[in-house]
Amino acid sequence: MSSNQIKVELTSAKKQKPDFANLPFGKIFTDHMFVMDYTEGKGWHDARIVPYQPLTLDPAAIVFHYGQTVFEGMKAYLTKENEVLLFRPDQNMKRLNRSNTRICIPQIDEEFALTALKQLVAVDRDWVPNVEGTSLYIRPFIIATEPYLGVAASKNYQFIIIMSPVGNYYAEGINPVKIAVEQQYVRAVKGGTGNAKTAGNYAASLAAQEVAEKSGYSQVLWLDGKENKYIEEVGSMNIFFKINGEVVTPELNGSILEGITRDSVIHLVKHWGLPIVEKRISINEIYKAYQDGLLEEAFGTGTAAVISPVGELYWNDEKLVINGGKIGEVSQKLYNTITGIQRGTVPDPFGWNVKVEDEEIILAI
């Protein structure tokens, strides 16, 4: 399929833009959305950009009952030169297809999906906010729409992309967050769906998240489901530590999400010549490093917050205050570099940025 096979129906009633200096996260949506249908035997068809509108689904649609759905999260940024940049969007489409495999959803054409996404961004270009720290959050997702109450993969799907101009994900912004190590609930286990970006993982996380928030923690740090001992990831971020000069992060073990920010951090740290290792890390090792005064930094990585320094880790009734509760040097440098690349203010050595071209706007309208 080529880009001109995407039908575009523009809205006749553009919404009023919100105050870009005061954006909430994920509550305001742009004027348009992308939709494409899948029908067994026919494949993906009817790609279209339409006014943002409600979905109309049979109450028996499989997504409501058996959670057959996957999603992605990515961002578009406005540069000083008024260009719109996407950060490694090809990686999101790849991961979407990996999630599809796990959840038995048919593969999408990654290249076509990216073209569609770029067209959608071009159509809603004036929704990419121009204020420091803001961006346009993009949410591609696929839902199973067949009305059937048997547990089986759906015969029909919709692939949808919606977009939301966003401010900071955490109220804290780049200020360090407090995170509680979860000791009761489990998010994912080897053989499960932890490395797929699928709804059920997040439903499973809500209860622990609520308990943590009540105690003043913004997220939980998940331990593995088998031994409740090894560090996995944070609610919607991967986790890194700097211990005695070395950057460490949990290895990809099948139950944590392969974060694109995580991968970018690993590339950059290696590029800088700093020691970095992906390995299994127990919470006890972190505690010992802390006691020995060797736990120098901790930070989460994810599209929403990019780099989120961890100022305090709560574990076993103890508060581990990291780097005096302040952002560490490597965390800060990573934040500056990645957000700089994303906004086109620092060089992009790995060719991560993808520009939304003007001709796409022309094509689309």
Next chain:
Amino acid sequence: MSSNQIKVELTSAKKQKPDFANLPFGKIFTDHMFVMDYTEGKGWHDARIVPYQPLTLDPAAIVFHYGQTVFEGMKAYLTKENEVLLFRPDQNMKRLNRSNTRICIPQIDEEFALTALKQLVAVDRDWVPNVEGTSLYIRPFIIATEPYLGVAASKNYQFIIIMSPVGNYYAEGINPVKIAVEQQYVRAVKGGTGNAKTAGNYAASLAAQEVAEKSGYSQVLWLDGKENKYIEEVGSMNIFFKINGEVVTPELNGSILEGITRDSVIHLVKHWGLPIVEKRISINEIYKAYQDGLLEEAFGTGTAAVISPVGELYWNDEKLVINGGKIGEVSQKLYNTITGIQRGTVPDPFGWNVKVEDEEIILAI
């Protein structure tokens, strides 16, 4: 709330009834559905019975992205006296609330929900099929409707009940099914959502199910997520074995669903004075019992199939044929007794049946 607070809007165009002698499972829906809304600060409100119709939801509704949803499955049966009976519906409402707790969904008023359900069945009474082996499958479910892309419990929900006249869940009917022991994928783990009836558990199960079906097995038998050793349950059934005269079933350990059919089987077997035990059972124990010639019966229990004898268990490249691939004595007696109680043809010693009264029909219309 009392039953007359449920607004009833009857359809002006009744659907044609399907051939009750040839019903598929979960593909045909009745004329009406029940809907009730939840709004933060206001609670549950606007209970109504309306014509069966599509749901209209914002594409950012939390259910699509974070799977915040729970459901139930139960059945209504028509007796020879033309009465409509529900089987232990109070237990389904209790379990719905337990699932709600795990998934951070507000509690429902169980008694009111049951009243609503009875009214709905009364309104669509002529959809309760009158053919041997058929019933009206009832699917209450709750979905998170708030449009918000942050991972947090929704502020708004819908509680919906839809109904489907059904035939056999398995093509096999009461004939023994073949089940494969799953050795790669995991459905649930302690601390996760395995004991809640929530969408993500089923999404997680699809891949294993597809592999099993390709090899000619109708379901998989899940092992525990921690050690991949202990028997948990089947796709949508709990599992029982009869070993050397004793009935055994996995204990409720937090990662398997507390099946209502399971509970009914335990009650009946005890009532009959047969030895029964709920305990942790490893797949190795089952294999040993099989080798020793002591594995006398195996059967799954669940609302959809009631009792489903297991004729063959596939494990470690070996086919364990149970009771010569035929239904066992206890399995058959349980099937006859439970389906007999459900249809009012054998005594109901535990008071499990709940009659849908005629006055409810009057109230409703």
